[in-house]
Amino acid sequence: MQLALRDITKRFGSLVANDHISLTVEPGEIHCLLGENGAGKSTLMNVLYGLYTADEGSIELDGVEQHFDGPGDAIAAGIGMVHQHFMLVPVFTVAENVMLGNESTGFAGSLDLGAARARVREISERFGFHVDPDAVVEELPVGVQQRVEIIKALSRDARVLVFDEPTAVLTPQETDELMAIMRQLAESGVGIVFITHKLREVRAVADRITVIRLGKVVGEASPTASNNELAALMVGREVELTVQKQPPTLGDEALVVEGLTVVDAAGITQLDGVSFTVRAGEILAVAGVQGNGQTELTEALLGLQDGVRGSARLDGQELVGRSVRKILDAGVGFVPEDRQVDGLVGTFTIAENLMLDRSFGKPFVSTGTVNQSLLRRFAEEKLAEYDVRAPGISTPAGSLSGGNQQKVVVARELSKDLRLLVAAQPTRGVDVGSIEFIHSQIVATRDSGVPVVVVSTELDEVAALADRIMVLYRGKVVGIVPADTPRDVLGLMMAGERPAEEVA
Amino acid sequence: MSTATPTVAETGGLASDSGASSSVPRKTPILLGVITVLLGAAVLLGSQDGDTTFRLATRADFVQLPNLVVPAEATALVAVVLMALVAAESTRRYVAGRRTPLWLISVYSVVAMFGFLSWAAAGGTVPVVGLLGGSLALAVPLVFGALGGVLGERVGVVNIAIDGQLLAGAFAAALVGSLAGSTWAGLLGAMAAGLLVALVLAVFAISYYVDQVIVGVVLNVLIIGITSFMFSQVLSENTEKLNSPPRFSTWDIPLLSDIPLIGPILFRQTPIVYLLYIAVAVVTYALYRTRWGLRLRAVGEHPKAADTVGIKVKATRYRTMLLAGAIAGLGGAFYTLVSVSQFNREMTGGAGYIALAAVIFGKWDPIRATLAALLFGFASNLQGVLSVLGSPVPSEFMLMLPYVVTIFAVAGLVGRSRPPAASGQPYKKG
Numbered sequence: 018m019q020l021a022l023r024d025i026t027k028r029f030g031s032l033v034a035n036d037h038i039s040l041t042v043e044p045g046e047i048h049c050l051l052g053e054n055g056a057g058k059s060t061l062m063n064v065l066y067g068l069y070t071a072d073e074g075s076i077e078l079d080g081v082e083q084h085f086d087g088p089g090d091a092i093a094a095g096i097g098m099v100h101q102h103f104m105l106v107p108v109f110t111v112a113e114n115v116m117l118g119n120e121s122t123g124f125a126g127s128l129d130l131g132a133a134r135a136r137v138r139e140i141s142e143r144f145g146f147h148v149d150p151d152a153v154v155e156e157l158p159v160g161v162q163q164r165v166e167i168i169k170a171l172s173r174d175a176r177v178l179v180f181d182e183p184t185a186v187l188t189p190q191e192t193d194e195l196m197a198i199m200r201q202l203a204e205s206g207v208g209i210v211f212i213t214h215k216l217r218e219v220r221a222v223a224d225r226i227t228v229i230r231l232g233k234v235v236g237e238a239s240p241t242a243s244n245n246e247l248a249a250l251m252v253g254r255e256v257e258l259t260v261q262k263q264p265p266t267l268g269d270e271a272l273v274v275e276g277l278t279v280v281d282a283a284g285i286t287q288l289d290g291v292s293f294t295v296r297a298g299e300i301l302a303v304a305g306v307q308g309n310g311q312t313e314l315t316e317a318l319l320g321l322q323d324g325v326r327g328s329a330r331l332d333g334q335e336l337v338g339r340s341v342r343k344i345l346d347a348g349v350g351f352v353p354e355d356r357q358v359d360g361l362v363g364t365f366t367i368a369e370n371l372m373l374d375r376s377f378g379k380p381f382v383s384t385g386t387v388n389q390s391l392l393r394r395f396a397e398e399k400l401a402e403y404d405v406r407a408p409g410i411s412t413p414a415g416s417l418s419g420g421n422q423q424k425v426v427v428a429r430e431l432s433k434d435l436r437l438l439v440a441a442q443p444t445r446g447v448d449v450g451s452i453e454f455i456h457s458q459i460v461a462t463r464d465s466g467v468p469v470v471v472v473s474t475e476l477d478e479v480a481a482l483a484d485r486i487m488v489l490y491r492g493k494v495v496g497i498v499p500a501d502t503p504r505d506v507l508g509l510m511m512a513g514e515r516p517a518e519e520v521a
Numbered sequence: 522m523s524t525a526t527p528t529v530a531e532t533g534g535l536a537s538d539s540g541a542s543s544s545v546p547r548k549t550p551i552l553l554g555v556i557t558v559l560l561g562a563a564v565l566l567g568s569q570d571g572d573t574t575f576r577l578a579t580r581a582d583f584v585q586l587p588n589l590v591v592p593a594e595a596t597a598l599v600a601v602v603l604m605a606l607v608a609a610e611s612t613r614r615y616v617a618g619r620r621t622p623l624w625l626i627s628v629y630s631v632v633a634m635f636g637f638l639s640w641a642a643a644g645g646t647v648p649v650v651g652l653l654g655g656s657l658a659l660a661v662p663l664v665f666g667a668l669g670g671v672l673g674e675r676v677g678v679v680n681i682a683i684d685g686q687l688l689a690g691a692f693a694a695a696l697v698g699s700l701a702g703s704t705w706a707g708l709l710g711a712m713a714a715g716l717l718v719a720l721v722l723a724v725f726a727i728s729y730y731v732d733q734v735i736v737g738v739v740l741n742v743l744i745i746g747i748t749s750f751m752f753s754q755v756l757s758e759n760t761e762k763l764n765s766p767p768r769f770s771t772w773d774i775p776l777l778s779d780i781p782l783i784g785p786i787l788f789r790q791t792p793i794v795y796l797l798y799i800a801v802a803v804v805t806y807a808l809y810r811t812r813w814g815l816r817l818r819a820v821g822e823h824p825k826a827a828d829t830v831g832i833k834v835k836a837t838r839y840r841t842m843l844l845a846g847a848i849a850g851l852g853g854a855f856y857t858l859v860s861v862s863q864f865n866r867e868m869t870g871g872a873g874y875i876a877l878a879a880v881i882f883g884k885w886d887p888i889r890a891t892l893a894a895l896l897f898g899f900a901s902n903l904q905g906v907l908s909v910l911g912s913p914v915p916s917e918f919m920l921m922l923p924y925v926v927t928i929f930a931v932a933g934l935v936g937r938s939r940p941p942a943a944s945g946q947p948y949k950k951g
Contacts, residue, residue: 066829068950089831104826106819107942117819118830126811169830 018079018095018176019043020065020208025074027060034060036232037074042177042208047199049223050212053251053448054419057232058212059101062179065210066098067091078177089118097170101182103162105169107155112137114154115169140168144201159306160191167198177208184218188306189476189508196222214251216244217477252449260456260481263464268297271468272437276327277337279313279492287313289492290327295437295468300459302483302500303472306511310492311472312354315441318470319351320344331437345374348436352426352443354472356419360426363415367407368396370414371429403428404454420451427455431462438462441472456481476504549621552929553608553629560637561601567913569593569643576648577782581789584781593643600636604629645910652906653899654786657794658859660898662687662869664797665852666876667883667890668804669715669845674885675808676841677821677943681737682722684873685744686846689714690853692748695864696756698766698857707766708793708854715850716843718744723842727835730947741873749866756864768862769793791859793851800848805887817841821941824948834948849873878927885940900926 020042027035034057042048052058063069065076067085076083078094085091088098098104105114116133123129137150146164154162163183170178180199184192199222203209213219219226219240226238228250236250248256272295279288288310295301303311316322318329320341329336336344345351353359361370372381372392381392396410405424407417414425423443430438440459444452459482463469473479479486486502488495488510495510506516573593577586607629611621638647666683673680680686693714698707722740725731756764769791778788808814816837819827824834857864875897883890904919 068829087831087833088829092831098829100829104823104829106823106826108822109815109819113815114826117815117827118832120812120815122812126807126813128810128812128815 018208019077020096020177020210021077021080022061022065023075023077025061025064025071025076027057027064027069028072033232035064035071038229038232038234039074040227040234042210044176044206044208045203046224047203047209047211047222049219049226050210050229051214051216051219051226051238051247051251052229053214054446055448056229056251058229059181060232061229062098062181062210062212065091065179066096092118092173092175095174095176096179097173097175097177098179099163099166099170099181099183101185103166105154105162105165108153110151110153111148111157111165111168112150114165115150115172119173136172137168140171144198146198159186160188160194163187163191163195164198167202175207177210178202179210179212181212182214183211184213184215186307188511189504190512192218215477216247219247220244248449254450256449257453258449260453260460262460262482265300265463265484266298266466268299268466270294271297272329272331272470274318274327274329277314277317277329278326279310279317279322280324280326281313282323287492288317291489291492291494292327293487293494293497295470297468298463298466299484300463300469300471300482301497302479302486303470303489304476304479304486304507304511305474305489307474309489311441311474311489313492314489315351315354315439315470315472318344318437318439319349342377348434350430350433350435350438352423352430352438352440354441354445356422356426357415361414361422364413366411367400367405367414367417367425368392368410370425371396371399371432373429375433399428399432403458418448420447423447423455424451427458431458435462435467438467438469439472440469442474443471444473444475444478452478476507479507480504546620547615549626550608550611550615553604553611553621553626556633557601557604557608560597560604560633560640563914564594564597564601564636564640567640569597569640569913571644573639573642573644574646575638576646577650579650579785582779582781582785584779586781588646591639593639597636597640600632600639603632604636607632641907641914642910647910648906650782650785652902654789655905656895656899656902657786658790658898659901660895661794661797661855661859662852662872663876663879663894663897664801664891665855666849666873667879667894668800668887669719669849669852670877670880671883671885671887671890672804672808672817672841672845672848673719674880674944675821675941676817676838677824677941677946677948678723678726678838678842679733679737679945680719680722680842680845680849681734681877682718682740682744682846682873683849683876684869684871685737685741686715686718686849687853687856687869687873687876688741688744688748688867689718690850691856691868692751692853692864693850694854695764695766695857699763702767704767704769704858707858708851711850711854711858712847713850715846715848715853717846718850719842719846722846723839726947727838727842730949733945733947745867748864752864752866760863764864766857766862769859793855793859796851800851801887801891804848808887818941821943824943824946828948828950838948849876852876875923875927881940882927897923897926 023039024037025035026033026037038061040048050058060069064071067087067090076085083094106117112130112133115137121129121132134150137148141148146168148161148164148168154165183195187195196218199209199211211222223240226240227234228236228238230251230253238247238250244258248258275292277288277291278286281287291314293301303314305311313322317325318336320336320339325337327337331347331349334347336347357363362373375381381388393410400407400410403424405421405428407421414422417425427443443455443459447455459469459471471482480500483500485497486500486507487497488507490511490513495513496516498516510516571593572590573596575589577589607625611625614621666687669686670680670683690711694707694711697710698704718740722736725736726733771789771791774788778784808817816827816832820832820834820837828834856868876894879890879893879897882893900923904922907914907919908916
């Protein structure tokens with residue numbers, strides 16, 4: 018089945034999310050939709066899937082124009098979607114999830130679970146998925162959950178499958194397996210739309226590449242194009258993809274963490290006896306699939322977690338058990354993983370956000386009042402220094418793009434007298450141009466002799482920044498390895514396998 | 522008393538040990554210990570002489586079971602000792618990091634109740650059939666209300682307005698029943714009234730994203746106001762014509778009603794109770810075994826997932842809420858078509874809130890919620906029976922019983938429960 022989108026335009030108020038986008042997907046073809054976060058990829062797919070109605074343009078299947086009022090229509094027409102955030106009911110079994118909305122029933126409306134199980138087994142065997150139809154979805158690993166999503170789409174006879182940022186939650190091995198599955202699906206005649214912003218994946222699997230930027234198609238590229246060419250298309254200018262950094266000049270052991278353990282309110286151990294050291298002027302990158310204790314680690318260092326045991330000493334001073342205020346005063350800078358929740362107050366101005374953690378005294382506050390002129394000067398200086406693209410310092414931080422919001426957070430945290438920098442997911446949801454800038458700032462901080470802990474789930478980022486890499490799995494340290502450790506070794510470690518020889 | 526004290530000392534010691542981080546709840550052993558001490562203290566301080574008779578049959582029974590006669594004081598003491606043993610076992614399990622199994626709690630409850638009744642009714646007769654059968658009858662509105670609550674929460678709407686639905690049902694049953702001179706017409710009227718209340722809740726909660734708890738509470742107050750106003754301004758003007766509905770008589774189910782003990786309790790009831798059996802069975806089957814139930818649960822757990830497979834989230838919520846309202850309204854009819862054949866202002870006495878507690882105590886499951894509602898019905902009826910028997914416990918104290926049980930049940934024994942993930946959250950597209 019050939020899918021054609023013609024001149025799709027979708028507006029949200031004054032914002033044009035999709036501006037006359039056209040693309041076609043042939044049967045058996047993997048068509049990559051490449052673009053940065055906020056370029057309009059997801060909007061386009063939601064239009065295709067009937068979740069949004071396009072303001073202009075049309076969707077055609079084999080030349081016949083379609084009108085989708087909801088996902089039900091799109092599914093009936095043969096379009097399947099593997100969502101970025103899985104659309105699975107966690108407490109249902111695989112079979113129940115697969116049959117939902119498409120149930121076959123027997124006597125008195127009773128569910129025919131047997132038929133659903135058989136369907137899951139059949140598809141699962143056809144593609145070698147190894148999925149148990151009676152497993153409860155929330156107990157399955159993320160990679161398997163994604164296969165359930167694929168089975169769900171295939172069980173509805175999808176002829177066009179849309180994968181929306183499918184690799185964000187996967188380990189590198191799972192990513193490779195997914196690529197193989199996509200190839201296999203394409204060979205069976207399914208047309209595939211693969212939405213991503215990761216260049217490596219695009220080049221590995223795509224037959225054709227369409228690049229969109231700011232809601233418009235800016236060009237097509239062939240899979241043989243280089244990373245730099247693709248990135249330039251995506252961002253609209255030449256970008257430096259590799260971080261320029263010199264070998265580290267190592268100082269003393271600055272941060273010494275021993276047996277750090279975090280038990281959450283439900284009594285589950287989220288971080289289990291983690292020990293490591295970071296020397297002054299060194300970046301330790303913490304790798305791992307999301308949800309393996311990284312959040313707990315960074316928040317424990319900041320004093321944001323309850324139920325922390327063990328010790329974390331910064332320059333000989335114990336951090337565990339101190340208040341957040343005291344830890345910040347000890348010179349710890351923190352870039353939280355979710356800037357909109359923990360990093361910024363969206364309705365505050367940029368200037369106010371820049372002094373959020375310095376509201377306790379000089380220089381910004383004296384005798385209980387904020388020194389506005391000093392704050393203004395400071396904010397304008399930082400705006401220029403950190404290249405924040407904003408109308409002015411009194412713009413609400415929430416109205417900025419992701420990249421610029423993150424630059425505000427980074428500017429605030431780096432403009433203190435730092436003794437330690439903890440950065441969690443410093444470039445998540447940030448455009449390529451800003452990534453480049455933030456990375457260079459982190460490296461500059463390290464070069465000034467500050468120990469840095471960077472948490473990232475993106476191996477590219479880990480590889481770009483790390484002087485040493487620590488891999489976490491289920492709250493435990495799998496190993497601490499040198500920065501030049503091959504990707505596939507890191508991938509296995511992220512799945513919990515210890516490396517053959519460990520290097521501390 | 523002497524056997525109970527060490528248990529409490531132990532549990533008290535554990536309670537202060539907040540460092541123990543385990544998922545086994547500490548409250549079960551504590552609760553068991555506290556109840557043991559309370560009963561032990563009551564038995565020792567308020568000594569009771571004489572024998573207690575448990576009457577197991579009614580005069581109409583085909584098979585006449587003999588009466589059970591026990592010495593009051595001795596039986597109560599034995600019960601306290603047994604309870605102390607169970608509490609100690611529960612503590613031992615807690616220390617070993619294990620949960621107290623449900624059967625042990627059940628044994629404890631039966632022993633405790635038997636001991637308490639022996640003591641409280643010393644020198645008198647406990648009509649077991651009347652006690653349990655009456656409990657069932659008193660639980661009827663609670664069970665219907667709880668079913669309405671379970672359906673609502675399972676589809677993602679918190680149904681705080683159960684009390685309003687019960688009250689509106691009671692009112693409509695009285696009015697329609699009187700006008701039509703038919704109990705069945707009254708029943709239909711009650712369902713329609715409950716449905717109407719649910720419709721208002723649904724419109725605000727589903728279409729306008731208003732906070733469901735607030736709408737629900739406001740609705741409850743509104744229904745109290747409307748029915749009280751109608752009662753004093755309209756119904757009392759013409760009680761004969763508007764507020765004297767016919768009552769359901771009891772139907773004996775042939776054969777089943779002749780089973781000793783169980784027959785008279787379960788099968789010598791009014792048709793509304795038989796409707797209840799059917800409702801519980803149908804709702805349970807439909808919720809877990811049908812397409813309708815699967816979709817309903819999906820909408821309550823992950824509405825977006827349901828939407829993306831083509832299930833209409835809002836329509837599903839509307840339909841389910843209306844059904845839930847009709848079921849709860851049916852429960853309201855019990856007040857005016859069975860209990861008393863007249864509507865009175867605020868006659869539900871907050872039963873809807875107890876039904877809501879039964880929903881939570883029953884972990885959003887129709888069967889468990891029914892059992893929870895039956896427990897509350899038992900607590901209410903016990904209070905009535907004991908005050909007739911002239912027990913040593915002050916009657917004001919006994920009036921608190923259903924509510925005390927509610928608090929203990931919800932706070933103490935529920936353990937970790939998991940509501941439907943999207944319960945209380947309005948669904949907005951995009």
